[in-house]
Amino acid sequence: MLQLAMLSPLLRPGTSIVLTSSSSTYEGASATSLYAATKGAVVAMARSWASAMAPRGIRVNVLVPGPIESNLRSFLPDEARQEFERFVLNQVPLGRVGTADEAAAVALFLLSDDSSYVTGSQYAVDGGLIMH
Template sequence: MGRFQGKRILITGGTSGMGLAGAQRIVKEGGHVAITGLNEERLARARNLLPETSLILRSDAANEADINALQTAISSWGSLDGLWLNAGFADVSSPESITAEAFNRMMNANVRGPMLQLAALSGSLNSGASVLVTSSSSVYEGAAMTSLYAATKGAVVAMVKSWASALAVRGIRANTLVPGPIETNFRHFMPEESRKQFEEFVVNQVPLRRAGTAEEAAAVALFLLSDDASYVTGSQYAVDGGLVHY
């Protein structure tokens, strides 16, 4: 009997990286998974990797119609024992080059999206369920080119702390995962040469002297989603090899 035997877990942004690694492990531990994504190729690959009983949906966290459709789909699929809001994206730019369009796009995906998803899906959460939201070590790194991205992920930390208080009356926990340099899709939003330089710079600051794997990040996420973390709420869990201290 695994930790997720008979449980239903929804992972947004679950078609690659730590989201997909988490979904595969939940299935191995007896659970049922629903995942969302945008990339058709990754959606197709996930369908091949996960059981036919899994719910795999194309859904944009920044699109209100997609959020409403997700709510309807989950209502038909079954109530949730876990919700991992992992969807989002990153980009880099100097403070002087940030535009209103770029600001709105990233805020919509990384902040508005999970906020509205939680609002829409709250009624589907069972008593004792766990909510997890993915933030980033960028919040604490102070990197010159990540001010907008770091701001969105800092907002995530703040809203989850409030969720922990609001949802506690229903026995629902809410926590934040704070991944650092993770190999899968690591800084994929950067140009190739800039990405290599940035990865080397960041990894050299990690006490463990390496990037983490998707499976290592998923392992911590699944601890927080499981009953093993039944007395953990309103917390931030770093998976960063010791990169940041807060």
């Protein structure tokens, strides 16, 4: 809770915090186990923060993006990247990669007063990937 103790004095009542996790947390893929574990820790931390900060009216939520257009996988050789993306897309019910704008729209909702009664929640922006 050291991070919370350092952050808390900087936040006013009514503040909204959005942390970013990943659908990898829920996929169970062996190739991303360490990444998934760290993103799972973000979810756990957000829930603890939401509980601790609720009395001050501070909301904490988590954005859980799935496959989003980015250069995250750019370190992979082209063939490996394409194979990985085909594998992932075969699991996405909407059948496509999301855009950064689609993820940002959900984050903006969570940061806005329109979500004033939402805290400790996770919002998947993943084309349905983790609904199974």
